[in-house]
Amino acid sequence: MSMSSFLSMENIHKSFNHVPVLKNVTINVEHGEIHALLGENGAGKSTLMNILGGVHHPDEGTIVLNGQTVEMVNPRTSQSYGISFIHQELNVVSDLRVYENMFLGAELENKFGFVKVEEMCRRTNEILAQLGVNIHPKTYVRQLDTSYKQMIEIARALLHKSRLIIMDEPTTALAEHEVRRLFALMKNLKQTGVSIIYISHKLKEIEEVCDTYTVLRDGKVVGSKRMKDEHLDEITKLMVGKSVSEDRLIESHAFGQVALEVKNLTHEGFFKDINFTVRKGEIVGFTGLAGDGRTELFESLFGYRKKYTGQIKIFDRVVTIKHPTQALKAGMGLVPKDRKENAIIKDLNVIQNMSLSSMAHFEKAGFIKGKTEREKFNFYQQKLNIKVPNPKTTIDKLSGGNQQKVVIAKWLEVNADIIIFDNPTQGIDVGAKREIYQHIVSLAAQGKAVIILSSEAPEIRKVCHTIHVMYQGEVTAQFAGEEATDDEIMSYATGSKRGR
Ligand SMILES: Nc1ncnc2c1ncn2[C@@H]1O[C@H](COP(=O)(O)OP(=O)(O)OP(=O)(O)O)[C@@H](O)[C@H]1O
Ligand SMILES: [Mg+2]
Structure with missing residues (x-):
């Protein structure tokens, strides 16, 4: 001693x-x-x-x-x-x-x-x-x-x-x-x-x-x-126990048609004049600091907020989205942040939690792939290295990060055309973070349009084709993923630079 x-x-x-x-x-x-x-x-x-x-x-x-x-x-x-x-x-x-x-x-x-x-x-x-x-x-x-x-x-x-x-x-x-x-x-x-x-x-x-x-x-x-x-x-x-690669995860490839196009989206006091597109196969990141309006923007896009103006087009069709079910019908899926606070039932076991329906509407709409619960569990346990003594243990006996892994695994099964991930790797260790991003990259390779919201620029730089930086409700910069540096992103996120 x-x-x-x-x-x-x-x-x-x-x-x-x-x-x-x-x-x-x-x-x-x-x-x-x-x-x-x-x-x-x-x-x-x-x-x-x-x-x-x-x-x-x-x-x-x-x-x-x-x-x-x-x-x-x-x-x-x-x-x-x-x-x-x-x-x-x-x-x-x-x-x-x-x-x-x-x-x-x-x-x-x-x-x-x-x-x-x-x-x-x-x-x-x-x-x-x-x-x-x-x-x-x-x-x-x-x-x-x-x-x-x-x-x-x-x-x-x-x-x-x-x-x-x-x-x-x-x-x-x-x-x-x-x-x-x-x-x-x-x-x-x-x-x-x-x-x-x-x-x-x-x-x-x-x-x-x-x-x-x-x-x-x-x-x-x-x-x-x-x-x-x-x-x-x-x-x-x-x-x-081994090195985790720091390399970028994506290769540039040709994208498909525009899946989501947003024009002049505005919600006074939250976000203003937002314009962007996401094509099939593309991964688009949104980053910024607190109060940047990013979460509110996507809550609106997903129908959780109703008082916004502007135009949303999904596969070339103008859509009205004022309720989450409309977003789901139109082909969007949103993986919310603060998953754990809302998404875990402590008395249920791990498999039950993984197949649980805070997702009822996804299932109704037929968005869940047909894997059996057990197969799904085995697959992600191995992929994300979920440590669990046995799948029948109640979820509260798992470490915090392993609980997160169970919840994120559930959401990785969402089979929508346009998928929005809000803060997907919160509380997850560096090895599994990389696995989750790899999974997101493979979703894009299958032709999904993907959006990632994160405050951790160094992380999303590795997986995004395009990055939008927000400051006080406006997009202040847009980068191709590989050209952005953390410092540069930060200077647009803090508002000390704008208009790129
Ligand atoms: N009350 C408990 N009953 C049974 N097993 C438990 C209990 N608490 C923790 N464990 C087990 O002990 C191991 C270590 O868990 P611990 O919560 O200490 O991990 P951790 O390092 O904090 O991980 P994390 O980064 O995910 O929070 C895990 O395998 C977990 O399942
Ligand atoms: Mg812990």
């Missing part, structure tokens, strides 16, 4: 139902460092942190905090040692108000036992302001977007003045400017001696904000170093 470490988890073993998930794991975290915990989906990251957080108990091993061996009996013990946990699965209570969530289990009371509502609201406001979030503390959480729920989790950790904050994929639902704010805050916390354990599949974030890292592979530590001593490619290789 390293005597100086603030935290050492030593020789940790953990099995679920006799299946070993952590094997002799040791990790050391120093005062005031941001330590990345890395590994593929199912490698054991959340389990290790759940042990530190008192949610699970190790079968063997010790936790040493500030030189003292401690036992994390339950989450409250862990909190009492100054550890806060921002969970991968959002852990806010929808039926409570924002401030009630912030102070849950630690309500402020006066000496007569009355809760001090106004005081809690004031402190909530203070912290949300630091995060640049503008919501009323008395709002019910159920009324909020996913990104705000994630912000409340983060705010709660800040409130409790922790010495160690565990952040398990804190940025999945955050927009770029929110990520910036979070990173600025993390750097400030670090200056005050707070340590952070940071889990993410966004390797660029890791490189930017972390000082040290530990990589888990199949429940074992396979590397631990200072960040600046290692190249990201090497870290990826440690995670996946």
Whole structure:
């Protein structure tokens, strides 16, 4: 053991139902460092942190905090040692108000036992302001977007003045400017001696904000170093066990007829004068920062919003789309973002979840291919490397990323002429990301017109023939996929350059 470490988890073993998930794991975290915990989906990251957080108990091993061996009996013990946990699965209570969530289990009371509502609201406001979030503390959480729920989790950790904050994929639902704010805050916390354990599949974030890292592979530590001593490619290789190619995935090929043509599409306050085409076989990407109007644009195209003007043509026919069923009839499919929050049923097993119908309308319209449920599952389990003890386990026993894989697999079966993917690789490890993109490329090769929405320009550059960059509701630049650089995309996405 390293005597100086603030935290050492030593020789940790953990099995679920006799299946070993952590094997002799040791990790050391120093005062005031941001330590990345890395590994593929199912490698054991959340389990290790759940042990530190008192949610699970190790079968063997010790936790040493500030030189003292401690036992994390339950989450409250862990909190009492100054550890806060921002969970991968959002852990806010929808039926409570924002401030009630912030102070849950630690309500402020006066000496007569009355809760001090106004005081809690004031402190909530203070912290949300630091995060640049503008919501009323008395709002019910159920009324909020996913990104705000994630912000409340983060705010709660800040409130409790922790010495160690565990952040398990804190940025999945955050927009770029929110990520910036979070990173600025993390750097400030670090200056005050707070340590952070940071889990993410966004390797660029890791490189930017972390000082040290530990990589888990199949429940074992396979590397631990200072960040600046290692190249990201090497870290990826440690995670996946082989190198993952960084090359572009597509070849240029001749496209077919225009499948979708959009003219002067406008929805005041959201997007303005949008014009683009997507041909059969073409993959078109839309990227930008928060508030760029991209999601609203495609919600309109898909009939979730009705108040827009302009023209939509599908295979040369002018269509009116004011309801999703019209979009489906016209041959469009949309793979929504925030899939997990809406699309998983915890009590059902993996196969049931994969064949589940938040997609009922797709099935009615005959859009699902005829593979049997079991075949479909086997195919994607192998393709996307879905780690599941057995397909009859309930889905909540899977790691977060493996749950995502199950959901995305379901959507990859959508058999529409024009397919829109909103944020398809959220929470998914680098190896499987590539598989998913490869699948999307093969859909295009079969003649589908494909649209990908993503805030991660480096990712979509590899799969798109054409990229549109949006800023405040307008398309500010259009690139052929191979000519765009990340920097250039960024300068159009921030509005510092326009008109290309
Ligand atoms: N409560 C549980 N019961 C049974 N198995 C579990 C349970 N929790 C986790 N597992 C299994 O432990 C393994 C590690 O899961 P864990 O959630 O720690 O992975 P992870 O590294 O956090 O992955 P991800 O990046 O997908 O979040 C997985 O194979 C998972 O199925
Ligand atoms: Mg996890």
